[in-house]
Every structure is written in structure tokens, then in C-alpha cells.
Amino acid sequence: MTNTKVNLERLFNDIKERELLNGTVLxxxxxxxxxxxxxGDAELSTYRPLTSRSVFNLASVSKPITATAILLLVQEGKLNLDDAVQKWIPNLPYEGITIRHLLNHTSGLPDYLDLFEKYWDKTKIADNDDLLMYLTKYKPERLFVPNERVEYSNTGYILLAIIVERVTNMGFSVFLQENIFKPLNMTCTQAIGVxxxxxxxxxxxxxxxxxxxAGKYILADDFEESKMVTYLDGMLGDGGIQSTVRDLYLYERALSAxxxxxxxxxxxTYKPAVTETETPFKYGFGWILEDDKEKGQIIWHSGGWPGYVTSLRRFINHDIVVIVLRNKEHDFDFDQHILLAIEQAAFDEPYELAEEKxxxxxxxxxxxxxLKRLVGNYALTEHPDLxxxxxxxxxxxxxxxPGSxxxxxxxxxxxSxxxxxxxxxxxxxxxxSKELVRIVDDAEVRTAERQ
Structure with missing residues (x-):
């Protein structure tokens, strides 16, 4: 354990010296x-530094907590995993979906982001009730029949939060506070639209x-592409929990114990969904599931929302927990590089660290x-149906x-x-005579032809 501490101290001294991370770690x-x-900084305009008790928007790392709320109700006999969602939300215009389908992303429900970008008055802030109203009013087409495959759905997790409220007659935020945050002494955590x-x-x-x-960092609220951080700020269940690395650790310890x-x-909870077609990733109830030959069972979740990148990784066989919360956008591959280095140090393995961002x-x-000349539909060469x-x-x-x-x-x-x-x-x-688009993702190159 002492060697691991030394290894981690050395790594994080390097990270600090090279200014490779803006965030908190446990x-x-x-x-x-x-x-x-x-x-790094919690507030760029004032140079206020982050502390280990700084509060972050957890983004989708909120999902395991939402799933836990549902599972508490199942444990108390107030819900069944295979209850039809329409039992609790009768006006939902989609039949055949169960609570289990919502938990493991097999519902086929479309994501709500496009729906609100198209129809919502951006001068107002939407909440969960507005989502339910929009699903009922516009009835966006489902992506597939339940349990055909796994496809990530933020919509499903907002419906789970609504179900918690219907079952308990309590606000979702209040239920989390009374049944998870307070009992675990998570004093810096709340589910709230700031x-x-x-x-x-x-x-x-x-x-x-x-x-x-402009070539500079700005608040997500002030960037055109990320204006949804304001008008979707009232959504809870898929995200919206504000917390710290220490509070997340208290939650993880209670869950593991x-x-x-x-x-x-x-x-x-830790069993992957069994679907009709092969899935791109394994998902249980609120957790992404992996089996690694050397590191064993990994149960984790990440989150991304404009301005925030979050990660809670649990290495079950070794009882190792790595929590990283970041509040300054960087290149995705570079973020993954830093996370890998932290994990390697936690396992007493040699790590590689970039000299600079x-x-x-x-x-x-x-x-x-x-730009108008580029508009069109392009069929993938290897899969012309996509x-x-x-x-x-x-x-x-x-x-x-496709599917994104x-x-x-x-x-x-x-x-370019x-x-x-x-x-x-x-x-x-x-x-x-062919008009092509090439998508270059590191070493992978995909080509599609205009139809």
C-alpha cells in the first residue's frame, strides 16, 4: 500500500507540475x-482554486444514484423490476416498456435533447414534467422495440426519477436527500438545477x-453549441446531481458494503442486459460493466455535459476506487490518457504521462x-444500409x-x-464521380458515399 501511495504522489506531482488536469481526484x-x-481553477474569472471539497455537476455519474433510488423501492416491495412503466405513468405513449428496460437502456426510447432543441422555448428552463408533456404531445418515434438492443437513453432515466416521485409522493430530490445523501453523510450533495x-x-x-x-475558455452558458446547459437545467435523473469526490466515495463504500x-x-444490478441483438457495451442497472483479464470485474460510469467530464470506476476484485471530476474541456483522447495513467498508478504499474496537453x-x-454543398445523406461503404x-x-x-x-x-x-x-x-x-466523406477517428477511417 505504501508503494502505491508513493506511486500516486509521484504521478499527481507530475500532473500538477505540467498542469495536465483541471479537476479533483480520489x-x-x-x-x-x-x-x-x-x-486548477474552480472559477477562471477570479482564479479561485479548486479544493478537494469542490462541488461538481456529476452529469451521467448521477445515473447509478438514480438506479439506486429505484432499487431501494424494489427492495422495500413498492416496485417490481418488471412493472410496466405505464402502471406508474399511464399517459406515456409507449407500450411494453418496463422499469427494467429503463434501468438497462433497452427501452428504445429516443433521447430528449433533439426534441427540446426543436420545440422548446429557450428563454425558459425545462424540467421533468415538461419532458413527460413533450413525449405525450409529440410522440417521437421509438428507436426499437423493448429489449431488442442496448442504446443509451437519457429519457429513460428521467422517467425513472418521475416513477420515484409517483411511488413515494415525494420530490425526487427530497427522496434522494432523505434516503441516500443524509444517511450516508453526503453533506455536499444534492440533486438540483443550479x-x-x-x-x-x-x-x-x-x-x-x-x-x-475565440480560442479561449468560456462558461458553457456563453457558448452557442452548449446553451442547453441553461434551458435543460431542470432535468433530473439522467444527470443534475451536484457532488464531490469524497461524497461519491461515501456512496461507493455504502454500496460495496x-x-x-x-x-x-x-x-x-451487476448483470448485463440480455438482448436480441449484440450490444456495443454491457450495461446493468445504472452501471457500465466490464471484465478485464488482469484487473478483473470493473463496474463504472462516466459523465459528460458541457464543461464537465466525470468518472467513477470501481475495480471490484481489487477493491480499488478511482474518482475523477473535471470542469474544463479537453481533448477526449487526452482525458482518457490521464485516467489510464491514474489507474496504472493505483495498480502499481508503470504509467506514461504526456509532457503537455x-x-x-x-x-x-x-x-x-x-457549407450548403456538403449537405446530404452518405451511405457507409462497409454498411450501405447505415x-x-x-x-x-x-x-x-x-x-x-447512425444511432447517435x-x-x-x-x-x-x-x-476539412x-x-x-x-x-x-x-x-x-x-x-x-463519387462524392465521399471520410471520418477519421485516430487510426480508424470510415468512408461514406453521397446518395
Whole structure:
């Protein structure tokens, strides 16, 4: 254990010296915290530094906690995993979906982000009731029949929060406070929309994104692409929990010790969904599941919301916990590189650390006439039935991959673009009479032809 501490101290001294991380970290093994620290700023305008008790928006690391709330009700006999969702939400216009389907992302419900971008009055802040109203009013088409496959659905987790409220006659935030946060002494944690409730949280870590045109970091609220952080701030269940690394560790310890959910239900929680078609990842009830040859069973979740990148990883066989909360946007691959180095140090393995952060790309302004020429549907060469859509919205160019949400394209040149924060290049080219788009993701290159 002492060697591990030394290894971690050396790593984080390097990270601090090279300014490779803006966030907070906690690493623990067998119930002992081996490292807890903070790096960088909580508020750029005042240079207020982060502390180990700084409060972050957890983004999708909220989902395990939402799942825990549901499982507590199942444990108390107030719910069944195979209850029809319509038992608790009768006006939901989708039949055949169960609570189990919501928990493990097999419901087939479409994500709500596009729905609210299209119809919502952006001067107002939406909440869970508004989502239910919109599903009832607009009835967006489901992606597949329940249990056909796993496809990540934020919509499903908001419905879970609504079900908690219907079953208990308590607000979702109040239920979490009374049944999870207070009993576990998670004193810095609450489920709340900071903008919707117009509150100030002590030692709050504000989320910053990189303005690719101005070449500087700004609040996510002030960047056009990330305006949803304001108008979707009232949504709870899929995200919206504000917490610290220490409070998350208290939650993880209680879960691992069986103080929240009994062993039988936990075993079911950590079983991957069994679906009709092969799934791209294994998902249980609120957790992503992995089996690693050397590190054993890994139960984890990550979160991403403009300005925030969060991660809670649990290495069950070794009883190692790694929690990292960040509030300043960086390149995705670089973020993964830092996480891997932390895990390697926690396992007493040699780690590699970049000398410096890669520079974030700047975008060029391209005329609308040129962008219009790129708009179209492109069929993937290897899977012609899968279509990539390139389209304009509000004079901005977007790309939508099959089964994914739309992503904005930023121009390097008139025919070469990048996707902010994802290390993905998108190039438009021609070969003879063929008009092609090439998607370059590290070493992987996919090609699609205009239809």
C-alpha cells in the first residue's frame, strides 16, 4: 500500500507540475484513501482554486444514484423490476416498456435533447414534467422495440426519477436527500438545477468549454453549441446531481458494503442486459460493466455535459476506487490518457504521462454557400444500409451518425472539419464521380458515399 501511495504522489506531482488536469481526484484501495487532491481553477474569472471539497455537476455519474433510488423501492416491495412503466405513468405513449428496460437502456426510447432543441422555448428552463408533456404531445418515434438492443437513453432515466416521485409522493430530490445523501453523510450533495433554482453553492466548480472561434475558455452558458446547459437545467435523473469526490466515495463504500442494496439485488444490478441483438457495451442497472483479464470485474460510469467530464470506476476484485471530476474541456483522447495513467498508478504499474496537453483546435468561418454543398445523406461503404446525415441548422453544419446524437462540424478548411473535443476529423472529398466523406477517428477511417 505504501508503494502505491508513493506511486500516486509521484504521478499527481507530475500532473500538477505540467498542469495536465483541471479537476479533483480520489483514489482508494481496500477502504483506505490513498490520494485525494485538486488541480486548477474552480472559477477562471477570479482564479479561485479548486479544493478537494469542490462541488461538481456529476452529469451521467448521477445515473447509478438514480438506479439506486429505484432499487431501494424494489427492495422495500413498492416496485417490481418488471412493472410496466405505464402502471406508474399511464399517459406515456409507449407500450411494453418496463422499469427494467429503463434501468438497462433497452427501452428504445429516443433521447430528449433533439426534441427540446426543436420545440422548446429557450428563454425558459425545462424540467421533468415538461419532458413527460413533450413525449405525450409529440410522440417521437421509438428507436426499437423493448429489449431488442442496448442504446443509451437519457429519457429513460428521467422517467425513472418521475416513477420515484409517483411511488413515494415525494420530490425526487427530497427522496434522494432523505434516503441516500443524509444517511450516508453526503453533506455536499444534492440533486438540483443550479440555474433553475438560482442558487449559489459554496466552493462550486463552474464548467468551462473551449470557444473554437475565440480560442479561449468560456462558461458553457456563453457558448452557442452548449446553451442547453441553461434551458435543460431542470432535468433530473439522467444527470443534475451536484457532488464531490469524497461524497461519491461515501456512496461507493455504502454500496460495496451492502448498506444500501442487499446482495441478491446487487448481483442482479451487476448483470448485463440480455438482448436480441449484440450490444456495443454491457450495461446493468445504472452501471457500465466490464471484465478485464488482469484487473478483473470493473463496474463504472462516466459523465459528460458541457464543461464537465466525470468518472467513477470501481475495480471490484481489487477493491480499488478511482474518482475523477473535471470542469474544463479537453481533448477526449487526452482525458482518457490521464485516467489510464491514474489507474496504472493505483495498480502499481508503470504509467506514461504526456509532457503537455495537446492544443485544442481553432475553427475557421466558412461561407454558407460552401457549407450548403456538403449537405446530404452518405451511405457507409462497409454498411450501405447505415446512413450518415450531414445537414444545416441555423446556418451551422452538423453530422449525425447512425444511432447517435447530432454533432457540430467545425471547419479547418472548406472541406476539412473536426468535432470539438472528440479527436475526430471529417473530410469531404471526391473520387471520380463519387462524392465521399471520410471520418477519421485516430487510426480508424470510415468512408461514406453521397446518395
Amino acid at each position: 483514489v482508494a484501495k481496500k477502504g483506505e484513501i490513498l490520494y485525494e487532491g485538486a488541480f 440555474r433553475k433554482e438560482n442558487i449559489q453553492i459554496d466552493d462550486y466548480a463552474y464548467g468551462y468549454v473551449y470557444d473554437v472561434y 451492502g448498506k444500501l442494496i442487499n446482495d441478491k439485488l446487487l448481483q442482479e 495537446p492544443p485544442l483546435e481553432r475553427a475557421q468561418a466558412i461561407s454558407l454557400d460552401i 446512413i450518415i446525415h450531414v445537414f444545416l441548422e441555423n446556418n451551422r453544419l452538423f453530422i449525425k451518425f 446524437m447530432k454533432l457540430e462540424l467545425y471547419a479547418k478548411t472548406e472541406k 472539419f473536426f468535432i470539438r473535443g472528440l479527436s475526430i476529423d471529417v473530410d469531404f472529398t471526391t473520387e471520380g
